[in-house]
Amino acid sequence: MDIHKNAALTPRGREIAVRRVLEGGETRSSVATELRVSPGTISKWCRRYKAEGVAGLHDRSSRPKRSPRQTAAATAERVIALRRQRFTYGRITAELGVSAATVSRILRTAGLNRLKALDPPEPVRRYERERPGEMLHIDIKKLGRIGTIGHRITGDASRRARGVGWEYVHVCIDDASRVAFCQIHADERQHTAVLFLEAALAYYASLGITVERVMTDNGGCYRSKAFRTACKRLGVKHIFTKPYTPQTNGKAERFIQTALREWAYAHTYEHSDQRGAKLPLWLHAYNWHRPHASLGKKTPISRIRLPMNNLLTLHS
DSSP, X not given: OOOOTTSTTSHHHHHXXXXXXXXXXXXXXXXXXXXTSOHHHHHHXXXXXXXXXXXXXXXXXXXXXOOTTSOOHHHHHHHHHHHHTTOOHHHHHXXXXXXXXXXXXXXXXXXXXXXXXXXXXXXXXXXXXXXXXXXXXXXXXXXXXXXXXXXXXXXXXXXXXXSOOEEEEEXXXXXXXXXXEEEEESOOOHHHHHHHHHHHHHHHHHTTOOOOEEEEOSOHHHHSHHHHHHHHHHTOEEEEOOTXXXXXXXXXXXXXXXXXXXXXXXXXXXXXXXXXXXXXXXXXXXXHTSOBGGGTSBOGGGGSOOOHHHHXXXXX
C-alpha cells in the first residue's frame, strides 16, 4: 500500500499505540477509543509486536492461506492446453465439465482469453537497400495549425485554439542513406502529392541521387490516377505497403516520430509560420549533423559520396 510512513494508523502509528499500552501502561480500550479502532485491533497489534517486533506491524496480504474450493492445478493446465488447440469457451466447458466463469478466469489469468493471443507475433523483418535512390519511403503527417500557444505547453486543455485548421507535412526518406526531405502543404490531395514527389526527386537529384522507386501507403492521393501518371512520367516505380501494416513503411513512420519530437513539439511556437520556418533548419541538421543509430552513429549524408564542389555548395 502506498502510504506515508508517518501517517496515523500505519506501521509508525501502530508502533506508537503499542508502546503506549506495553510500555506506557495505558489500557487497550482507552487507546482504541482515541484512535477510533476496536480494542481487539489494539490487542492484535500488541500480539504481533511481541512475536515479530516492528516488522509485525506492517500490512499483510489478505489472501487466505488455504483455498479448499480453488480449481485444481491439473484442471487449469487442461483448460490452457485445450485453449492452445483453439477450443472455444463452450467446447472447453463441455469437455471438462467446469463452468464458463471458471474457464474465463483461468484463461484471463493466463493471458489467453482472446484467440489472437495464441497467434505467434509476426517476426520483425529489417531490410536496407544497397544504394541511395533505390527506394524512397513517402508518407504524410497531419498537424494542427497553431493559433496560440497550445495545451502541450500551458497544460490547460480548455484554452485550445478552435477552428484554426490543419496543415500536412509531406515527408520522404531514402532507404539506404536515411537522407530525408519534407515540405508543409495545406492539404493531402492528389495534385499536392504530385508536387511533393517532383520536389523530392529534384532535391535528391541535387545530391546526385537518381530515384528508382517510391513506396507509399494506400492513401487516396497515392492511389489516384494523377500520382500514377506522375510516377510514369518521372520514371519511378510506385509500390504500395501491405494494407494495415504501417511497419512496412517503417522508416518513414520512424522519421515522423523523430520530426515530431525534435522539431514540431520541441519548441514553443506562437504561430504555425514559426514552426514552418524551423523545419528547413532542423532538416539540415538531421541530414548533415545528427548521428543516426542505424548508421553506426554516422550522419545520413555520409552515405552519399558527394563531389567536393557539391559538398561546399549544399553545406554552405
